[in-house]
Structure formats: C-alpha cells, structure tokens
Amino acid sequence: AQSVTQLGSHVSVSEGALVLLRCNYSSSVPPYLFWYVQYPNQGLQLLLKYTSAATLVKGINGFEAEFKKSETSFHLTKPSAHMSDAAEYFCAVRLIVFSGGYNKLIFGAGTRLAVHP
Amino acid sequence: DAGITQSPRHKVTETGTPVTLRCHQTENHRYMYWYRQDPGHGLRLIHYSYGVKDTDKGEVSDGYSVSRSKTEDFLLTLESATSSQTSVYFCAISASGTSGFSSYNEQFFGPGTRLTVL
Numbered sequence: 001a002q003s004v005t006q007l008g009s010h011v012s013v014s015e016g017a018l019v020l021l022r023c024n025y026s027s028s029v030p031p032y033l034f035w036y037v038q039y040p041n042q043g044l045q046l047l048l049k050y051t052s053a054a055t056l057v058k059g060i061n062g063f064e065a066e067f068k069k070s071e072t073s074f075h076l077t078k079p080s081a082h083m084s085d086a087a088e089y090f091c092a093v094r095l096i097v098f099s100g101g102y103n104k105l106i107f108g109a110g111t112r113l114a115v116h117p
Numbered sequence: 118d119a120g121i122t123q124s125p126r127h128k129v130t131e132t133g134t135p136v137t138l139r140c141h142q143t144e145n146h147r148y149m150y151w152y153r154q155d156p157g158h159g160l161r162l163i164h165y166s167y168g169v170k171d172t173d174k175g176e177v178s179d180g181y182s183v184s185r186s187k188t189e190d191f192l193l194t195l196e197s198a199t200s201s202q203t204s205v206y207f208c209a210i211s212a213s214g215t216s217g218f219s220s221y222n223e224q225f226f227g228p229g230t231r232l233t234v235l
Contacts, residue, residue: 036226044160046225049223090159103222104150108159
C-alpha cells in the first residue's frame with residue numbers, strides 16, 4: 001500500500017534560514033510525488049512534482065525537492081526562507097487505479113511552517 | 118486556476134440535518150474528487166467520480182454520499198450531519214495533457230468549504 005509520512009507537524013525557521021520539510025513515502029511501484037502548499041484560508045496549490053524525469057525537481061517560489069529512492073524520501077527545501085513562505089505544506093503520492101483509469105492522491109498529515117523575523 | 122468553485126464556502130448546521138456541498142468546474146474534466154481536511158490527518162479522500170453517474174468510495178466515505186448528474190457538478194451530501202463531520206471540504210479535479218514536450222497529470226483543488234456541525 002502506498003503511504004506518505006511527513007516528519008514534524010510544525011517547523012519554525014528564521015527569515016533567511018534554510019527551509020527543510022521532510023517527506024518519506026512507501027510505494028510498491030515507482031512513485032509520482034507531489035508537494036502542495038496551503039496558505040491560510042485557501043485551497044491547495046501545487047508547488048512541485050516528481051514524475052521520474054529528474055531526481056531534483058524545481059518548483060515555484062524558489063522551492064525544490066530531491067527524490068532519493070534509496071532513502072524513500074522526497075524532502076522539500078528552500079535556501080532562504082521568506083515571511084511569505086509561512087503556510088502548511090503537504091506531501092502526496094499518487095496512486096493509479098488501473099481498473100478505473102484514474103488516479104488518487106494519498107496525503108501526508110502536513111507540516112506547518114512558521115517563519116519569524 | 119482550473120475553474121473550480123465550491124458552494125457554500127462556509128456553513129454552520131445542526132446535528133441531524135442534511136447538508137449538500139456543491140463543486141462546480143468549467144473545463145469539462147472527467148475526474149472529480151471530494152476530500153476532507155482535518156488537523157493531523159492531511160487530506161483524506163471521501164468519494165470520487167470518473168464520469169457522469171460514475172462514482173466510487175474513498176477511504177472515509179461513511180456518512181457521505183455523492184452524485185454527478187452533469188460533468189460540471191459533483192455534489193457531496195451528508196444525509197444526517199454529525200459533529201465528527203465538522204471539517205474543511207475540498208473538491209478537486211484531475212487534469213492531464215501536455216505542456217511543451219512534457220506531459221502532466223495533476224490534481225487541482227477548489228477553495229474549500231468550511232463546515233461546522235453543532
């Protein structure tokens with residue numbers, strides 16, 4: 001069964017510091033992995049995705065993530081945090097339902113990022 | 118923006134009353150989903166649809182039903198709301214295609230409905 005674990009429900013960093021949000025996955029097939037961001041009182045916005053083309057994936061707002069098969073990880077990083085990065089971040093793995101020809105997302109519990117001056 | 122709207126955006130209701138949430142999309146996507154978001158659980162799939170009148174259960178479907186009589190609308194109904202169904206509900210569509218030389222298959226989310234059951 002496919003699953004996602006996000007380590008740390010809350011992460012706090014100083015403005016300008018490195019952001020590291022951790023995600024580990026479990027999948028019996030090569031995974032498609034996603035990071036979504038949710039700003040307060042808003043829906044989810046796709047940050048970036050891994051679809052097996054390249055292990056280092058760049059997304060919007062300066063975020064990137066590296067797929068490491070040996071570690072079953074897809075951690076999200078940003079070199080320098082900005083106050084506007086404060087949000088909740090969700091890692092997700094895609095489950096393909098071949099019988100129906102559609103896909104489902106399995107989400108982690110989320111990590112709330114706080115950025116302080 | 119994948120042209121997804123949800124209504125209502127906020128609702129407060131009482132235990133035992135029926136509630137229907139609506140998801141509307143304007144881009145003729147085949148696949149639609151309903152998720153609920155709760156602290157510590159991320160988003161969990163309630164029901165999904167793979168076409169008009171074609172729906173199936175997700176992982177937390179108890180107490181919910183859905184209907185899809187038109188491509189653009191996917192309705193989520195709580196037949197008799199309970200306090201445990203207080204949550205934020207998100208609708209999503211699955212879109213696929215090509216962008217330049219690459220293909221994509223992604224889910225896009227609506228703005229959410231905050232439901233409180235007293």
